[in-house]
Amino acid sequence: MKNHAFRLYRHYISINVRSAMQYKASFVLTILGQTLATVSTLLSLVFIFRRFPNVKGFTINDVILCCGIVQMQFAAAEMWARGFDRFAETVRKADFDRILLRPRNQILQVLGSQFEISRIGRLIQGILMLVYGFLKAGISWNFMKVLTLVHMLFAGTMLFSGLHMIRASLCFFTLQGLEFMNIFTDGFREHGKYPLSIYGDKFLLVCTFIIPYALTQYYPLLYLLGKRTDWWLAFLPLLALLFLIPCFLLWRIGVRHYQSAGS
Amino acid sequence: MIHLENVVKIYKVARRGTGTKETLRAFFRRDYTEIRALNGLSFDIQDGEIVGLLGPNGAGKSSCIKICTGILYPDSGTVECNGFIPYKDRMRYTREIGVVFGQRTQLFWDVPVGDSYELLKDIYDVPEQKFRENLQELTELLDLQKLLMTPARQLSLGQRMRCELAASLLHDPKILFLDEPTIGLDAVSKLAVRKFVRKINEEKKTTVILTTHDMQDVEALSERVMLIGKGRLILDGTLSDIRREGASLDESLVEFYRDMERDDQESGDAAE
Amino acid sequence: MKKYLSFFRLRLAMGLEYRVAALAGLTTQFFWGFMLIGAYRAFYESNPSAFPMTFQAMVSYIWLQQAFLAFFNTWRYDNDIFSLITDGGISYELARPVDLYRMWYAKNLAMRISEAALRFAPVLLLAVLLPQPFRLGKPASPAHLLLFLCTMTTGLLLMIAFVMILYGLCMRTVSPTGIRLFIPAIAEFLSGQIIPLPFFPEKMRKVLELLPFAGMQNVPLRIYGGDLSGDAMWMSIALQIFWLGVFLVLGKLLFRSTVRRAVVQGG
Numbered sequence: 001m002k003n004h005a006f007r008l009y010r011h012y013i014s015i016n017v018r019s020a021m022q023y024k025a026s027f028v029l030t031i032l033g034q035t036l037a038t039v040s041t042l043l044s045l046v047f048i049f050r051r052f053p054n055v056k057g058f059t060i061n062d063v064i065l066c067c068g069i070v071q072m073q074f075a076a077a078e079m080w081a082r083g084f085d086r087f088a089e090t091v092r093k094a095d096f097d098r099i100l101l102r103p104r105n106q107i108l109q110v111l112g113s114q115f116e117i118s119r120i121g122r123l124i125q126g127i128l129m130l131v132y133g134f135l136k137a138g139i140s141w142n143f144m145k146v147l148t149l150v151h152m153l154f155a156g157t158m159l160f161s162g163l164h165m166i167r168a169s170l171c172f173f174t175l176q177g178l179e180f181m182n183i184f185t186d187g188f189r190e191h192g193k194y195p196l197s198i199y200g201d202k203f204l205l206v207c208t209f210i211i212p213y214a215l216t217q218y219y220p221l222l223y224l225l226g227k228r229t230d231w232w233l234a235f236l237p238l239l240a241l242l243f244l245i246p247c248f249l250l251w252r253i254g255v256r257h258y259q260s261a262g263s
Numbered sequence: 264m265i266h267l268e269n270v271v272k273i274y275k276v277a278r279r280g281t282g283t284k285e286t287l288r289a290f291f292r293r294d295y296t297e298i299r300a301l302n303g304l305s306f307d308i309q310d311g312e313i314v315g316l317l318g319p320n321g322a323g324k325s326s327c328i329k330i331c332t333g334i335l336y337p338d339s340g341t342v343e344c345n346g347f348i349p350y351k352d353r354m355r356y357t358r359e360i361g362v363v364f365g366q367r368t369q370l371f372w373d374v375p376v377g378d379s380y381e382l383l384k385d386i387y388d389v390p391e392q393k394f395r396e397n398l399q400e401l402t403e404l405l406d407l408q409k410l411l412m413t414p415a416r417q418l419s420l421g422q423r424m425r426c427e428l429a430a431s432l433l434h435d436p437k438i439l440f441l442d443e444p445t446i447g448l449d450a451v452s453k454l455a456v457r458k459f460v461r462k463i464n465e466e467k468k469t470t471v472i473l474t475t476h477d478m479q480d481v482e483a484l485s486e487r488v489m490l491i492g493k494g495r496l497i498l499d500g501t502l503s504d505i506r507r508e509g510a511s512l513d514e515s516l517v518e519f520y521r522d523m524e525r526d527d528q529e530s531g532d533a534a535e
Numbered sequence: 536m537k538k539y540l541s542f543f544r545l546r547l548a549m550g551l552e553y554r555v556a557a558l559a560g561l562t563t564q565f566f567w568g569f570m571l572i573g574a575y576r577a578f579y580e581s582n583p584s585a586f587p588m589t590f591q592a593m594v595s596y597i598w599l600q601q602a603f604l605a606f607f608n609t610w611r612y613d614n615d616i617f618s619l620i621t622d623g624g625i626s627y628e629l630a631r632p633v634d635l636y637r638m639w640y641a642k643n644l645a646m647r648i649s650e651a652a653l654r655f656a657p658v659l660l661l662a663v664l665l666p667q668p669f670r671l672g673k674p675a676s677p678a679h680l681l682l683f684l685c686t687m688t689t690g691l692l693l694m695i696a697f698v699m700i701l702y703g704l705c706m707r708t709v710s711p712t713g714i715r716l717f718i719p720a721i722a723e724f725l726s727g728q729i730i731p732l733p734f735f736p737e738k739m740r741k742v743l744e745l746l747p748f749a750g751m752q753n754v755p756l757r758i759y760g761g762d763l764s765g766d767a768m769w770m771s772i773a774l775q776i777f778w779l780g781v782f783l784v785l786g787k788l789l790f791r792s793t794v795r796r797a798v799v800q801g802g
Contacts, residue, residue: 004385008386015374023373032717040723048578100334103357103387198573260335261275
């Protein structure tokens with residue numbers, strides 16, 4: 001059964017990618033557009049760090065590394081959880097009916113309904129920033145650091161996906177005003193380019209215990225940069241996966257509400 | 264077999280006045296209006312039947328279909344289809360039904376229709392051998408040969424509807440729900456759809472439940488007609504029960520609705 | 536002129552309908568402002584003397600930018616207009632007895648004003664009540680406040696004149712997507728939306744201040760806190776008005792030649 005689910009998901013992706021390839025021009029332009037956005041972020045960092053060589057102990061190389069990781073987390077989530085991100089449209093067009101009519105897990109179907117391959121542009125830029133940051137920040141590589149990085153990328157992607165899922169769950173109740181959820185997705189992509197500690201202790205606390213961004217960004221980053229050496233920091237990102245539990249529950253409540261109230 | 268007993272479905276609609284004061288008030292306390300979409304609906308449908316569901320807009324046809332297919336659950340009453348409770352046994356039940364919404368598509372817009380079918384094969388876990396057989400049969404019956412390689416977005420409405428029908432039958436469903444399957448189609452396509460539905464019903468003994476506003480659909484397809492009004496079953500019979508002397512089917516139906524309204528008002532008056 | 540006014544009013548009323556969206560928008564903008572100031576504070580604390588503006592002027596810059604984002608946003612377009620352009624409905628518009636340029640100008644102006652109208656007051660109110668160093672400060676002087684309001688108005692008119700040129704260019708090209716994606720991104724960066732112009736390297740800043748983009752938000756936002764004052768300020772205001780004139784004329788010409796071409800070709 002598990003195997004079947006995986007095969008079905010691959011099949012969904014393949015159809016989505018083939019669909020996107022029908023519009024090559026728009027695909028290429030979207031990727032170039034994302035490049036431009038990243039370039040302006042990067043330029044602004046370069047300009048600011050010309051004046052301030054370091055902020056709260058972080059240099060521009062540290063920040064570029066951090067920014068690259070967050071960009072990758074965000075892009076990967078937008079790529080594979082696009083079905084949740086665009087869920088308002090699914091509800092508006094009553095396409096969720098079709099999902100309920102099929103003998104498959106609903107979450108799998110929503111994830112499969114969209115796969116935004118054009119986000120690969122942002123993903124690649126994230127990788128470039130990551131590589132640049134690593135080379136410049138002079139990190140000595142070892143297995144634990146690679147593991148930390150993998151945990152950060154995985155957990156961060158899941159965290160963003162969970163936030164998309166919350167937004168999608170809210171669509172079952174209202175389609176108005178959901179833009180405020182952008183604070184948590186676009187907001188963290190934008191402001192999470194700096195290690196979260198620069199915003200102060202209270203903010204760091206919120207990002208540790210309420211929406212655990214810091215578990216996938218700040219703390220393991222310290223370990224990567226060699227500023228702290230506690231081994232458990234490498235595994236801390238996995239704790240952020242707990243955030244998916246409330247997301248999942250909210251989704252369940254949303255589906256029940258839909259089935260009782262109609263569209 | 265489909266069995267509905269005393270099914271009630273109530274929608275709560277938030278009522279909101281206009282103007283700033285009302286909006287502010289609504290912010291704190293919401294008033295709901297209850298709409299009884301289904302108000303004690305009961306009927307039985309045997310295997311292999313073709314049933315036409317008729318009724319004016321807003322009568323509860325689409326709520327009825329949504330409850331029978333497991334999309335919605337009822338507020339009270341019993342629903343049982345082929346031994347399943349649709350909204351509870353969704354995963355198993357939906358393998359046995361096919362649904363076509365005339366106004367919406369289940370095909371992927373930008374890839375060839377055949378690719379969508381391949382995906383449906385995986386969704387419903389249809390064995391390869393069975394899938395090939397079904398696809399070949401449906402291709403012949405619906406004349407899909409040329410369409411399989413075409414992206415759905417390039418199909419005409421009539422072509423698309425033929426593809427939709429095939430899509431919902433690839434997994435050999437025992438029940439087929441058709442929600443306004445001929446809406447917007449030209450005469451040729453309408454005839455093709457009707458002929459096909461008849462054939463499937465005769466050969467595979469598929470139960471067909473059909474909603475439509477087109478009286479000719481009903482005339483061509485179903486012996487049995489169920490008329491729904493205000494969430495209840497008003498008539499369960501044949502077209503001859505509706506047809507009146509010297510009037511077309513459409514006119515007869517309008518007459519019927521009018522009588523229904525009047526009866527309703529009289530009984531309402533009597534109650535007061 | 537009357538019909539453009541009524542068009543303006545209609546669009547304004549439509550925009551004001553979206554109260555919930557406005558609430559969501561102002562929450563976002565408030566959060567954005569808060570985070571931006573948080574980051575700049577960290578930089579300021581690391582080396583106050585390297586900060587190119589006073590911190591207070593910076594805070595004012597950010598709050599006003601967030602409160603009036605609807606005026607400064609280079610990405611804000613009328614999607615109806617874009618779909619008209621892409622699906623060919625534009626030929627009907629061209630056939631109507633109205634001046635397309637004026638009609639769309641009015642439409643975009645109303646759209647932005649209605650969006651700002653619902654959002655600016657709550658953002659500013661919250662910003663005034665915040666503790667230091669997040670609090671929005673007073674304007675440098677009453678004269679600066681007055682000039683801020685004037686230049687923001689000019690800036691808004693300039694922004695829309697700019698957007699009109701984009702619409703005009705989109706009508707002339709086969710693939711408007713490219714224009715739609717790239718020019719706003721460049722304008723956003725050059726106008727000081729991502730980082731204020733004083734944070735740019737000195738030479739670059741001097742050039743940017745001469746460009747039309749500087750007039751869109753850089754001028755009003757820096758006048759409020761007194762960062763732009765004296766001769767430099769008057770120079771910027773003159774440039775802003777100059778560019779507004781240039782953009783209006785350019786847009787008009789672009790529209791006129793497009794309309795003429797459409798008429799000749801029969802749509």
